[in-house]
Amino acid sequence: MLQGVSVLVAGAGLAGLTAARDLLALGATVTVVDARDRVGGRVHTVRNGFAAGQHAEAGGDMIDATHAELLALVDELGLKLAPILRAGWAYARPDEHGVVRVVPRDAAHGWERLALGLGELTRQYRLAERRWDTPITQAIAQKTVLQWLDDSHADPELRATAEGLRGFFLADPDELSLIALVDQFAAEGSPAGDRTYRILGGNDQLATALATPLGERLKLATELAAISLRGQRVRASLKHKRQTQQLTCDYLVCTLPASVLRRIPITPALPAQQHDAIAALRYGRATKTLLQFSSRFWRVPGKPAAFGTPMPFGAVWDGNEEQRGKPAILTLLAGGSASDATSELLGRDGAAGLGRQLEWLGAQRAQLLTSHHVTWEDDPLARGGYAFFDPGFTPDLRRWLAQPCGRLFFAGEHTSLRWQGYMNGAVETGRRAAAEVAAVHGMTGVVRRRPRNAL
Ligand SMILES: Cc1cc2nc3c(=O)[nH]c(=O)nc-3n(C[C@H](O)[C@H](O)[C@H](O)COP(=O)(O)OP(=O)(O)OC[C@H]3O[C@@H](n4cnc5c(N)ncnc54)[C@H](O)[C@@H]3O)c2cc1C
Structure with missing residues (x-):
């Protein structure tokens, strides 16, 4: 299906490695780069x-x-x-x-008390079908967890439970948007x-098992330094041992955390909302x-x-x-x-x-x-x-984290709606991005040509 189509995958964490596995299975010519000297990223x-x-x-x-996606992959890889x-x-x-x-x-007891206190907001958020483009979500997202605790005259025990959640969300009650908590309750309850x-x-066995079939196609200690989208092609500047080389390919799947991606020049610039979403996302x-x-x-x-x-x-x-x-x-x-x-x-x-x-x-x-x-x-x-949402993040923008832009596709934990902050989110979004490449390619039909690989 993707024979003769070249795809560069940036990042050899679980999202990048999973995307590469699916792209290879679809017949694409895949190159994976990671700036580290090991695979796995945050694993x-x-x-x-x-x-x-x-x-x-x-x-x-x-x-x-x-x-589910992570467990299925673990099983497939034996x-x-x-x-x-x-x-x-x-x-x-x-x-x-x-x-x-x-x-x-x-520990669930404190969690149940929080769930009870947030019951009405969780109900409203469910009525909005957990969408991030509604005034319901916007209103909840404007508050920090701390503001909500103050407004609801929470007792010390409830405050201690909320503070304990910094080990889960990686953010304190005065940093974390209330929507993070409400979203968690609306999804499944206790973390x-x-x-x-x-x-x-070791969990690195998963990354190693995904990386091994890539062989020479995996380039470690190779940093994605710039991206330029030129007509039907994508040009990537890659830095390896202080030397910069260009790689031209048909598609690029970018799995770098937004915290790193926002430092990489992209020309022409991404749509304003996408740029803003990547720029505003906080990391714990x-x-x-x-x-x-x-x-x-x-x-x-x-x-x-x-x-x-x-x-x-x-x-x-x-x-x-x-x-x-x-x-x-x-x-x-x-x-x-x-x-x-x-x-x-x-x-x-x-x-x-x-x-x-x-x-x-x-x-x-x-x-x-x-x-x-x-x-x-x-x-x-x-x-x-991993990423967390603070009140400064405009909820409407969330979908832009995962939005393809021409021949550029985005994956990684931070782009997941359901499993943000989890290894499962990395795996799911990697698979999603590979399927998106196939879908876009199927619809637009790129002229087949040999990849120009300068590496
Ligand atoms: C302390 C901690 C505890 C966690 N606990 C859990 C847990 O118990 N359960 C769970 O499910 N999840 C947990 N997670 C989350 C999980 O590890 C991540 O969600 C997941 O590994 C992210 O994968 P990723 O592929 O999206 O990103 P990453 O693993 O970060 O992969 C991105 C890759 O891009 C590379 N890169 C960055 N910049 C460049 C560049 N310019 N050029 C080339 N490469 C670049 C990085 O080196 C990295 O390898 C935890 C995370 C942390 C940090």
Whole structure:
């Protein structure tokens, strides 16, 4: 169907690699570039430095039973899933004396209270069929979560629950638009799904399995520096080891995060709304810390091994329960201002300081063996963990994030309506973009010619 048609895919995260897989299957001549020296992007399994050959996820970790496209892909590629965190989530917070207690009811309780408080707005949003081009959505989106908490005279417990969500949305209540919360309730309710998995052997196995068939078609350490749309062709400037080369192709699928894409010159300019959408989208701060201890001191059979907290280190969970060996890894995810606090704490006291914050879990009973942390807002190729919507983002513009522009197609987590912020969103949108190329090509019928590949 796409024989003789050349497609450049920018980005070798899950969106780019999935798009490339489908395009190859359609017969296209595919080139994939990524500025990193590895594939996977924000799926980043850390393998170096941990004892007993263990590993843990510094980026995308949990896969829910509802992540259909991702699960199907995992299955097609012959990868295996490990069920994790089967006892669900609990909530830990300091009491009035500053002693951290695990609250003896599950995290869903606070979530149910939020759902109740937002019931009427959620109903209205559902009446608008969850569209982002209606005054209903616009009115909700103008408020921050904090403004809503103030307006509804929320008690401290409800405020603590909303603040705890910074580990999920990667934004604080004073940054996050209320529409993010309402959209979540309108979709499915609690973000803590029933069944959770990670890929056996590491989530990077998925990226590797997708990349392997690409062979020489995958160019790592190669940065997309500029795009120019010229008549029936797309010209891309690619930088590799300080050298810039031009690649001309029929179509370009761009999967770079909007935070990076907005720095890349595109000529002629994108439509004003599309430019504005890409420029305005915010990305959340997120620091993931992986702490390997000499024992799995937190394990109590039948009890949760995952905790939401209002504390500076954010949420904490068992990062490798599916792996063998005496040592064990705890994963800490600090979103929004907790990311700033964690970075500060790490800078001041090192990983041992973070370990001391976990004494309520029993950390003093084990030895901290090694640690690794990634602050995603400091990564120049991500500039944040994943996208979030603040009140400054005009909801009408959201659809422009995914809108093809001539021969230029967009995919990636941030372009997904249903699965924004998830690996499943990356996979779905990669597949969608590949299908869009095929659809546009089928309708317009490009003259077949050999791709001019300067690489
Ligand atoms: C801390 C953290 C925790 C997360 N937890 C979960 C989770 O538990 N479950 C879940 O489902 N999801 C989770 N996610 C989200 C998930 O990881 C992402 O949604 C998904 O991996 C995004 O894939 P992508 O292909 O859209 O983008 P990316 O993976 O970012 O891919 C884009 C690629 O473009 C490359 N690039 C950037 N600029 C250029 C350029 N100029 N030229 C060439 N290449 C360039 C980048 O190097 C990158 O490889 C988490 C993310 C983070 C950061």
